[in-house]
Amino acid sequence: MCYKSETHSTMWRxxxxxxxxxxxxxxxxxxxxxxxxxxxxxxxxAHTVRAYGDDVRSLSTFLSRGGxxxxxxxxAILRRWLAQLRTRGYARSSLHRKAAAVRxxxxxxxxxGMTPTNPATLLSxxxxxxxxxTVLKPIEAEMLTTAPGRATDAASVGDPxxxxxxxxxHAVLELLYGCGLRVAELCGLDLEDVDVDGQRIRxxxxxxxxxxxxxxxxAARAVRDxxxxxxxxxxPSAEAEDxxxxxxxxxxxxxxxxxxxxxxxxxxxxxxxxYVRAVLEGRKASPHTLRHSFATHLLExxxxxxxxxxxxxHASLATTQRYTHVSRGRLFEAYRQSHPRA
Numbered sequence: 001m002c003y004k005s006e007t008h009s010t011m012w013r014x015x016x017x018x019x020x021x022x023x024x025x026x027x028x029x030x031x032x033x034x035x036x037x038x039x040x041x042x043x044x045x046a047h048t049v050r051a052y053g054d055d056v057r058s059l060s061t062f063l064s065r066g067g068x069x070x071x072x073x074x075x076a077i078l079r080r081w082l083a084q085l086r087t088r089g090y091a092r093s094s095l096h097r098k099a100a101a102v103r104x105x106x107x108x109x110x111x112x113g114m115t116p117t118n119p120a121t122l123l124s125x126x127x128x129x130x131x132x133x134t135v136l137k138p139i140e141a142e143m144l145t146t147a148p149g150r151a152t153d154a155a156s157v158g159d160p161x162x163x164x165x166x167x168x169x170h171a172v173l174e175l176l177y178g179c180g181l182r183v184a185e186l187c188g189l190d191l192e193d194v195d196v197d198g199q200r201i202r203x204x205x206x207x208x209x210x211x212x213x214x215x216x217x218x219a220a221r222a223v224r225d226x227x228x229x230x231x232x233x234x235x236p237s238a239e240a241e242d243x244x245x246x247x248x249x250x251x252x253x254x255x256x257x258x259x260x261x262x263x264x265x266x267x268x269x270x271x272x273x274x275y276v277r278a279v280l281e282g283r284k285a286s287p288h289t290l291r292h293s294f295a296t297h298l299l300e301x302x303x304x305x306x307x308x309x310x311x312x313x314h315a316s317l318a319t320t321q322r323y324t325h326v327s328r329g330r331l332f333e334a335y336r337q338s339h340p341r342a
Contacts, residue, residue: 004342007318010153014180018301024165025058025069026069026070027063027064027069027070029072030071030109030114031053031056031057031060032053034056034105034108034109035049035052035053035110038053038104038241038278039272040054042207043207043208044207045184045206045207046182046207048206051097052100052101052104052105055097055098055102055330056070056102056105056128057080057099058098058100059073059078059102060220061100061115062081062084063077063135068104071109071114071115071207071277072212073106073119074119074120075121076122078102078119078120078123079123082095082098082099084122085098086126092125092126092127095125095126096126096127097121098125099123099124099125099281102120102123102124103120103123105120105123106119106120106121107120109224115148119131121194125186132331134283134285135289135292135296136280136283136285136289136293138297139224140280141177141290141293141297142274143280144173144275144276144279144280144281144285144290145170145173145174145177145178146170147173147278147279148165148166148167148169148170148173148275149166149170149337152338160216162191163229163230164229164230164231164232164233164234165230165233166230167222167225167226167229167230167253167262168226168231168234168255169271169275170222170226170258171219171222171223171225171226171230171255172186172255172271173222173272173275173290174216174218174222174223174266175189175201175215175217175219175222175223176268176287176290176291176294177290177293178215178216178218178219178274178294179203179213179214179215179216179219179294179311180213180291180293180294180295180311180312181200181203181213181287181291182205182206182287182288182313183201183265183268183269183288184265184285184312185205186255186263186287187206187255187262187263187264187265187267187268188203188204188253189203189253190252190253190254191227191252191253191254193254194223194227194254195213195217196220196223196224196227199214199215199216199217199220200214200215201213201215205313206313207315209313209315211310211313213311231254231256234256234257234258234260235251235256235260236250236251236260237260250262253277265287268287269286269287272286272287272290273286288291288301291312293310294311295308295311295320295341296312305320305321308320
């Protein structure tokens with residue numbers, strides 16, 4: 001999504017190529033082919049591809065100290081690698097992902113005949129801790145999404161009279177909460193993805209899976225106001241366009257930053273944090289918090305979990321069940337209304 005940016009892609013290629021230069025040639029070639037497989041054949045997100053590539057490079061570095069290559073590893077040495085990472089204080093979630101990355105790599109390598117067996121078949125990292133992110137109360141979500149127009153702390157949020165920024169920030173917050181978007185999905189939105197009159201947006205989710213989402217009245221109104229009165233202020237100058245300093249990604253992007261480029265995840269997170277500190281004193285929240293609140297509030301309002309699954313873009317219902325929770329009050333109320341001996 002946000003990784004459509006040509007600049008970001010170039011930086012990523014540079015960083016991976018420099019780290020690959022320290023690997024033995026056979027490992028470097030295998031990892032490059034694996035990364036291409038994840039990007040081109042499986043269509044995984046840039047974040048996942050980068051993380052999996054880095055994890056396999058980490059393993060290659062560990063193996064090289066013992067004079068082995070990736071394609072010569074066995075199950076025992078893979079377990080030693082994970083054990084070493086555990087003693088170095090890696091979080092359970094990181095170890096779980098690294099084990100998954102290595103299983104994916106060796107499954108791919110074995111299918112292509114690069115290894116006689118798959119040494120990672122039984123490799124497993126510790127299950128990540130089951131921690132639910134913070135969920136805002138409906139009144140808190142309303143306070144946050146309307147914060148751009150009501151903020152009074154100009155030093156921490158920006159001058160409320162600066163209409164273009166206020167309009168953009170309001171539209172961003174309404175879409176994050178009103179549509180439950182991932183931050184990368186928000187940043188990846190182009191103008192052509194938004195149908196304000198039809199109140200729909202087209203989103204490209206994980207794995208290149210496209211979904212069309214409804215856009216509520218508040219979000220549609222905020223986006224309409226931003227497109228009409230705000231976006232032009234962030235557009236690159238005509239001189240920059242003529243000089244070829246502006247890529248097509250910026251010109252087509254729905255949301256732009258102060259540098260007149262496509263808004264990135266870091267921009268969006270910083271913006272949300274500014275408003276949280278301004279109107280929700282003592283609370284911590286991020287774009288992901290708004291997504292989680294979106295799902296939780298839908299379930300508490302009586303939405304079917306299958307519908308919430310589709311709105312969130314989850315491939316598995318189990319993911320939605322872990323990602324959302326139903327309030328205890330609603331659970332007890334459902335019991336009282338439904339059970340014949342309640």
